[in-house]
Amino acid sequence: MENKYENIVVFIEQRDGEIQKVALEIIGKARELAEKLNCKVIGALIGYNIKAKAQDVIAYGADEVAVVDNKLLEHYATEPYTKAVVKVIETLKPDIALYGATAIGRDLAPRVSGRIPTGLTADCTKLEIEEGTNALLMTRPAFGGNLMATIISTGPRPQMATVRAGVMKAMKRDDSRKGEIIEIDAGLTDADMNVKILEVVKGENKSVDISEAKILVSGGRGIGKKENLSMLRELADELGGEVSVSRALADAGYAEKALQVGQTGKTVHPNLYVACGISGAIQHLAGMEDSDFIIAINKDNTAPIFDVADLGIVGDLTKIVPKLTEAIKKYKAENAVK
Amino acid sequence: MKIIVCMKQVPDTTEVRIDPVTNTLIRDGVPSIINPDDKAGLEAALTIKEQVGGTVTVVSMGPPQADVALREALAMGADEAYLITDRKFGGADTIATSYTISSAIKMLDYDLIIAGRQAIDGDTAQVGPQIAESLGLPQVSYVERIEKIEEDKITVRRQFEDRYQIVEVKLPCLITTLSELNEPRYMSVAGIFGAYREKEVKKVTFEEMKEYVSEERLGLKGSCTKVKQSFPKQAKGKGTVHEVSEDEAVEIIMAKLIEKNLI
Ligand SMILES: Cc1cc2nc3c(=O)[nH]c(=O)nc-3n(C[C@H](O)[C@H](O)[C@H](O)COP(=O)(O)OP(=O)(O)OC[C@H]3O[C@@H](n4cnc5c(N)ncnc54)[C@H](O)[C@@H]3O)c2cc1C
Numbered sequence: 214m215e216n217k218y219e220n221i222v223v224f225i226e227q228r229d230g231e232i233q234k235v236a237l238e239i240i241g242k243a244r245e246l247a248e249k250l251n252c253k254v255i256g257a258l259i260g261y262n263i264k265a266k267a268q269d270v271i272a273y274g275a276d277e278v279a280v281v282d283n284k285l286l287e288h289y290a291t292e293p294y295t296k297a298v299v300k301v302i303e304t305l306k307p308d309i310a311l312y313g314a315t316a317i318g319r320d321l322a323p324r325v326s327g328r329i330p331t332g333l334t335a336d337c338t339k340l341e342i343e344e345g346t347n348a349l350l351m352t353r354p355a356f357g358g359n360l361m362a363t364i365i366s367t368g369p370r371p372q373m374a375t376v377r378a379g380v381m382k383a384m385k386r387d388d389s390r391k392g393e394i395i396e397i398d399a400g401l402t403d404a405d406m407n408v409k410i411l412e413v414v415k416g417e418n419k420s421v422d423i424s425e426a427k428i429l430v431s432g433g434r435g436i437g438k439k440e441n442l443s444m445l446r447e448l449a450d451e452l453g454g455e456v457s458v459s460r461a462l463a464d465a466g467y468a469e470k471a472l473q474v475g476q477t478g479k480t481v482h483p484n485l486y487v488a489c490g491i492s493g494a495i496q497h498l499a500g501m502e503d504s505d506f507i508i509a510i511n512k513d514n515t516a517p518i519f520d521v522a523d524l525g526i527v528g529d530l531t532k533i534v535p536k537l538t539e540a541i542k543k544y545k546a547e548n549a550v551k
Numbered sequence: 552m553k554i555i556v557c558m559k560q561v562p563d564t565t566e567v568r569i570d571p572v573t574n575t576l577i578r579d580g581v582p583s584i585i586n587p588d589d590k591a592g593l594e595a596a597l598t599i600k601e602q603v604g605g606t607v608t609v610v611s612m613g614p615p616q617a618d619v620a621l622r623e624a625l626a627m628g629a630d631e632a633y634l635i636t637d638r639k640f641g642g643a644d645t646i647a648t649s650y651t652i653s654s655a656i657k658m659l660d661y662d663l664i665i666a667g668r669q670a671i672d673g674d675t676a677q678v679g680p681q682i683a684e685s686l687g688l689p690q691v692s693y694v695e696r697i698e699k700i701e702e703d704k705i706t707v708r709r710q711f712e713d714r715y716q717i718v719e720v721k722l723p724c725l726i727t728t729l730s731e732l733n734e735p736r737y738m739s740v741a742g743i744f745g746a747y748r749e750k751e752v753k754k755v756t757f758e759e760m761k762e763y764v765s766e767e768r769l770g771l772k773g774s775c776t777k778v779k780q781s782f783p784k785q786a787k788g789k790g791t792v793h794e795v796s797e798d799e800a801v802e803i804i805m806a807k808l809i810e811k812n813l814i
Contacts, residue, residue, distance in 0.1 A: 228713065288716065291680070291690050316711045320692045323645070323677035327684030330646055332775030335675035350779065356576060356672055357564030360781055368646065368775025407689040411706070412717040428813070452814065471712075476674075485813050496564075506811055507790070508804060514794060524807050525792035526800045536801045541814055544805065 218370040221247055222279070222307040224298060225258045225270055226317055228289070232266055234425070235313035235378040237273045242340055242381040243311060244274040246349070249342040252308070255279055257301045259294060261287040264394070271392035274384045279305060279395045285406050288413055289317050293405045295324045300399040302329070307371045309349055311340075314375035322375050331368040338380045338480075349374070358476055358499030379424035379480045380503075416471075421455050423472055428454025428485045431474060431501070434461040435490015435511060435530060442467060444534045445489060451541045457481065459491045475500035489530040493518025510534070552605030552700070554596040555656060556629070557666040557682065558589040560613050560620035564671045569783040585620045588667025592728040594735040596665050597628045599700050606630045608659060612640060612652050618752050625746035626738035632750070633659075637757040642771030645673075649681030650773060654764045655755050656686065663705065664725040668693055679727035691718050692727040 221243045226233040236256070243254040256270035256278040263286075267278040281297040298321060302310060310325075312318035314336045326333035339352035343365075349372040352363045366372035423429060430449040432442060442456065449456050456472065463473040474481050476496035486504035491497060493509070493516055501507070502521050509522035510530045519525040526533060562581045570577050585593070596607045609624040611617050612635040621632040635655045643651060656664065664686075666679035676692070683690035696708035698717060707726060709716045720726075738746075757769070767773060793803055808814045 228711075289711075290718075291692075316693050319676045320680060320690070323675075323680035324684050324690070326646065326677070326775075327649065327681040330775070332644060332646055333675075333677055334776055335645075335673075335677055355674065355781075356562070356567050357674075359564065359567050359569055360576060360783060362781040363779045364776050365779050366775060367777045407720070408691060409719040410716050411719055413714060414717075415714040485808075485811075506807075506813070508807070510800075514792065519792050520789065522792070523790035524804065525790060526804065527792060527794040528797060528800050532797050533800050536797055537804055540801050540805050541808070544809075544814060 218306050218308045219250075220253045220255055220305065220307045221250075221309040221311065222255050222257050222301060222305060222371070223275070224310070224312040224318065224321070225256045225278075226313050226315060227258070227260050227263065227266065230260060230263060230266065232269055233313065233315070234383065235315060235318075235376070236270075237383040238378070238381040239311050239313060239376050240270065240274045241383040242376070243309075244384060246309070246340060246342055247276075250308070250347060253277060255305060255307065257281070257298060259286055259297045259301075261285075264396070267394045271390050272386045272388050274390070275392060277393045277395060279397050281397050281399050283399065283401050285401045285403070288410050290406060290408050290410060291320055291324055292407050293401050294321050295328060296401060296405055297399040298325050299328050301397055302371060304397055310371040310373045312373070312375045314377045318375045322373060326373055329369060331371065331373060332366045334364040334366070334374040337374045337376050340374065340376065340381075348372070354476075354499055358495050377480055379482065421472075423455055423457045423474065424479045424481050426455040426457075426481065427483050428452045429457045429474075429481060429483045429504075430454055430487045430489065431457040431459065431491060432462055432489050433459035433491030433497075434465075435492075436462070437490075437531065439467045441531060444531070444538070448487070448534055448538045448541075451538050451545075452485070454483070454485070459494075459497050488518050488522070489534060491518055492516050493521065552599060552603050553660050553662045554599060554605060554607050555659060555661045555664045556589070556593045556596045556607060556609045556624070557652060557664065557679070558593065558609050558611045558620060558624060559586045559667070559670045560584070560611065560617040561586045561670050561672045583616065583619065585623060586667050586670045587730040588669055588728055590667070590735045591730045591732040592665040592667050593624055593627060593629065594733045595697055595728055596663075597736070598733070599663075599697070600628075603700055605662075608633065608661075610635060610652065610655060610659075612636070612648060612655075621752045622746045623738060625750045625752070626742035627736055628742060630750075632752045633755050634752050635755045639757045639766065640770050642774065643769065644774035644776045645675055645677040645681055646775045647768060647770055647773035649678045649685055650768050651764070652678070653682045653685035654760055656682070657763060658755075658760070662722045664688070664723070666725065666727045668727045668729050676727070679725060683725035686725070689720050689724045690726065691720055691724070694726045694728050695731055697732075
């Protein structure tokens with residue numbers, strides 16, 4: 214009497230047993246969709262020695278967690294993970310399956326889609342349920358962010374999408390939430406490990422995650438020289454934020470790639486984004502347009518960044534930024550004594 | 552070593568604009584280029600060929616105009632080029648595209664398949680892994696460096712957000728490459744001459760493939776997703792722009808930061 218194809222499965226990406234924020238963001242979104250569909254959200258937690266983390270997934274909004282725990286899943290490799298996810302899908306028969314649009318999700322999800330086979334929509338920034346049909350509407354940028362497209366799945370179930378990190382909002386952790394934990398045996402054997410991972414090298418210094426920053430002071434080629442990054446740093450410190458950059462600076466080696474905002478960098482949506490010497494190329498805008506409040510400082514009054522800025526200042530950033538930092542310092546000092 | 556490189560011709564998306572009246576892409580006058588991740592894949596293939604010998608075959612699915620991109624690949628040094636083209640293949644999503652390309656590849660001989668990680672027009676990163684799945688090959692995507700190439704295996708550096716893996720994989724396999732992998736070479740004059748005079752771009756149409764494919768899995772019909780609607784990104788209400796002295800600028804910014812409770 215099993216009802217076919219219901220519920221939402223969310224792939225819970227973890228690295229070294231640490232659940233990635235993108236997975237919790239998607240759980241948050243899936244929760245909203247599940248209210249509309251009146252169904253359950255099920256986390257698919259796949260890894261090695263991972264079962265203990267299932268309660269975290271529930272605390273963030275999942276109703277159930279399907280766990281596939283196996284030594285072969287210790288490090289990410291395409292085939293064992295694909296087999297595990299396909300097994301979860303075959304067992305649970307979800308109506309929707311969602312993945313993070315990350316270096317893992319974008320390797321795994323297409324492989325799963327090929328095996329089922331069914332459709333997959335990449336890098337979604339918006340997910341909705343269509344009134345009447347209950348179909349999943351998957352909206353994503355295309356043509357370098359010039360165009361948005363809303364896609365529907367016309368293939369076999371589940372409807373599948375990868376979702377960009379930093380776009381959906383995770384729910385507040387609630388440890389009182391309860392849910393069932395289902396263990397699934399994917400029948401993995403050594404033969405499934407068809408690649409040999411010789412070495413895993415983790416980033417030396419864990420860099421700041423700009424996609425989580427509430428305030429960003431962002432520099433572009435207009436800062437002129439690398440040393441001027443320090444004036445952005447000082448402003449960011451005064452504001453309690455972080456520094457990010459355009460691709461021009463990342464490419465020039467002024468800053469690490471992880472700090473790049475945009476289509477090929479990170480999507481950010483801070484409360485405040487201060488764009489200093491950034492022209493506002495479409496690929497840059499794609500990553501920061503959804504910031505709550507955008508201030509742009511640029512000496513060219515025709516720069517496209519002014520089209521998205523809430524407050525635009527035409528002028529020389531090397532003069533304005535230090536003055537602004539001073540003004541904030543002064544303001545804070547005055548308000549502290551009051 | 553027999554290497555196949557999968558390649559797509561794409562509009563240079565930096566030059567694409569939206570027509571504000573019709574809300575459609577203005578492609579007129581927009582140059583077409585070899586997709587950057589794919590070009591890095593081609594460069595990697597040519598380098599491997601120089602190191603260990605072999606052949607480099609490029610395959611591309613697309614409209615007849617994609618011939619130009621394949622000629623460019625030949626001029627860079629590829630040995631053979633196939634253009635998979637037919638009206639029946641049109642309107643394909645990634646599942647139908649990868650089915651078509653992998654079916655064509657089944658007609659060829661290979662040890663290693665290289666695809667770009669993603670194309671700049673669609674940005675999906677799906678076709679490479681889906682081809683690997685169709686062919687039943689192991690895959691390593693997001694390759695940022697080729698460490699070693701041996702007779703029966705390849706060792707690559709696979710990028711993640713916070714780490715990399717050094718992965719060894721037996722041939723035949725498929726890897727997807729990042730544009731950071733290398734600086735693609737330019738076409739040589741002799742290469743350009745050869746690409747148009749001596750070498751040819753072989754067309755693979757439905758006719759050639761019909762024994763290998765089921766028609767309902769091709770093109771629009773074979774697609775598992777459909778574009779319901781497309782629209783230009785909504786610009787939010789324009790803010791204010793001030794051309795004032797530096798001190799006034801600072802005052803204006805301060806007023807806003809205070810108003811918005813940001814300091
Ligand atoms: C496939 C693809 C993907 C891309 N992905 C990204 C991406 O993810 N992120 C990204 O940022 N870019 C991306 N780009 C690049 C993008 O197209 C632009 O080239 C880049 O964003 C430009 O960086 P910029 O604004 O810092 O530099 P520029 O465009 O050179 O702008 C510098 C600006 O600084 C201003 N300026 C100069 N001096 C001063 C001064 N003293 N005071 C104030 N203003 C000053 C100038 O007026 C100018 O507007 C991508 C491109 C492609 C083709």
